[in-house]
C-alpha cells in the first residue's frame with residue numbers, strides 16, 4: 523500500500539459528532555437511548571441514516587424485513603460488495619454505542635473514502651440490520667438470520683411484540699417494508715465493528731480486539747416436580763423440595779462450567795416457584811439454563827455433565843426434573859483471512875491489540891455461516907453495555923473506525 527493510503531485516517535470528530543447527533547433519537551434522561559426496533563424513534567434514525575447515505579452518494583436499498591443497505595459503487599461492479607455495519611436499534615434502556623458505533627463508523631469509512639477521492643476495486647455496502655436487540659420482537663438478530671436462510675421472511679413478518687403488533691405491521695407503520703427480497707442483497711464479505719460489551723480490553727489496556735470467534739449457545743427449559751407439603755409438619759428426611767433441588771442444580775452448573783473453563787460459562791437466570799408460599803415446601807419450579815463455549819466439544823461435554831448431574835440429584839431427592847434443549851447455536855469461527863486482515867490493519871496503525879472471543883451474539887455471527895465475516899472490538903467503560911451508562915472514548919471509537927477503514931481497503935482494493 524502506498525504511503526498516502528496507509529496514512530489515511532477517518533475523521534474522529536465527525537464520527538463522534540455523528541454518534542451524538544443520532545443519540546438524540548430516543549434519548550433518555552439518564553443519557554442513554556431507548557430506540558426499540560421499528561418504533562417511531564427507529565424511524566427517525568433510519569430516515570437520518572438514509573439521508574446521510576444518499577448525501578454520501580450511496581444507493582440505498584431496503585429489504586422486506588427493513589434491513590438497510592447503502593451501496594458505494596466500485597470499479598468492478600460485477601463483484602459482490604464488501605459489507606460493513608451493525609444495527610441502530612437499542613435495548614429499552616440502552617446506550618449510545620451498542621450497534622450504533624458499527625453502523626456510523628461504516629458511514630464514516632465511506633465519507634473518508636469520498637473525501638480522499640478513493641475509488642475501490644470492489645463495491646462497498648454499509649448495512650443497518652433490523653432488530654438486532656430482540657427486545658421488542660423475538661428472536662434477536664432476526665433479519666441477519668433470515669438473510670442467511672435460518673428463518674423464512676413470512677415467519678419473521680408474523681412475529682408479534684407484547685402488544686400483538688406483528689413485524690409486518692410495524693414495518694408498514696414506519697414505511698420500512700422494502701422491496702428487496704431478503705437474502706438477495708449481495709455481500710462478498712462482512713466486517714462489523716462493535717464495543718466489546720465485556721471487561722477484557724479495558725483491563726488489559728488494549729485498544730483493539732481482533733475477534734476470531736463467537737460463543738456457541740445452549741438454552742434449556744427445565745421443570746422440577748417435587749411435592750408441596752406443610753413447612754411445619756413435614757420432617758426434613760421426608761421432603762421432596764423443588765427449591766432445594768434447584769439449589770443443588772445451580773451449584774452443579776457452576777462447578778461444571780468451572781471444570782470446563784476458562785472457555786465455558788453457565789447461568790441459571792430464571793427460576794419461578796409455582797404458587798409460592800412462606801409455609802409451603804416448594805413443589806414445582808420452572809427454570810432456564812444458558813451454557814456457552816467457543817468449542818463444540820466443550821458444549822457437548824457441558825450438556826453431558828449437566829444431564830448426568832441432574833439425573834443424580836433428582837434420583838437422590840426423589841423429585842422429577844425434565845430438561846429440554848430449546849436452542850443450540852454452534853460456536854462461530856470467523857473467517858481466518860478476514861481475521862488476519864483486521865489484525866494487520868490494527869498492527870499497521872500501531873494500535874495495541876489482542877485476539878478475543880465474542881461473548882455476546884451479533885449479526886456478524888449469523889452472517890458468517892454464508893459469508894466470510896470478521897469483527898473488530900473496542901473497549902467500553904467497565905465492560906458495561908445494555909445500560910444507559912454505557913460509555914466509550916472518542917479515541918477508541920476512532921481507532922476502531924480506522925481499523926475498519928483499513929480492513930475494508932485491504933478487502934475491496936483500490937482501483938488504480
Ligand SMILES: [Zn+2]
Nearest residue numbers: 620621654716
Ligand atoms: Zn449490538
